[in-house]
Amino acid sequence: LLYMHNKYTTMESKIIFALDVYDYNTAVDLARTVGEKVFAIKINWPVILENGIKIVRDLSKYANIICDFKLADIDNTVSMITTKVKEYGGYGIISHSFTGLNSLKAVVKSAGNMKVFSVVSMSQESYLDNITEELIKISMEAGVYGLVAPGNRPYYLKKVKELSEGLKIISPGVGAQGGDIVNAMLLGSDYVIIGRSIYNSPDPLETLEGFSSSINNKLNK
Ligand code: XMP
DSSP states (O other): OOOOOSSSOSSOOOEEEEOOOOOHHHHHHHHHHHGGGSSEEEEOHHHHHHHOTHHHHHHTTTSOEEEEEEEOSOHHHHHHHHHHHHHTTOSEEEEESTTOHHHHHHHHHHHTTSEEEEESSOSSTTSOGGGHHHHHHHHHHHTOSEEEOOSSOHHHHHHHHHHSSSOEEEEOOBSTTSBOHHHHHHHTOSEEEEOHHHHTSSOHHHHHHHHHHHHHHHHOO
């Protein structure tokens, strides 16, 4: 199945690379190496705390950048943060949803064309899963583009898939946290998020291609 999905790749990749490093050159080198082979690169506080928001623009040369800032604050503050990410060329932003409809709506409004993904369950066993159903409702009402649901906890991933109508699901928890990439995709993940298994491997590109071919081998046959 070949089709254009963004300006960076010709073949759709199902992998979002979690680039959790501090060092600027390491970040840019990794982005340059894997950027064309992934759907997006997700960055989190480690990259930002060391380098500032400007790195979003620099990394955007190589891939779509999703800022995993796990927003959880009042509407004014989440709007200010989202606006800044947009200004620097972010492709997407991740927000919590437990802060409720007002905050999440503020993120969606400020995001404009940027994709908003909201967290409705986490890859950590200790997450408070009893409100997941409500978080999905809030997320749908706020108009998010996608949901974050765990790739290593099949019961909750399946539940999120069943309760969310038509929203994209992106799933961390594959690799270092124990989840299996093919299982996650079969249960409903549209994209899997993989960090340490790739950037800590001796050959990140080869490791990434290994993940990609395991998807292609099992799902496209
Ligand atoms: P690893 O190294 O474990 O990286 O492959 C995973 C990345 O995803 C983030 N992460 C999560 N983000 N909900 C989220 O929104 C989750 O349940 C979750 N679990 C992990 C993690 O911070 C890292 O960037």
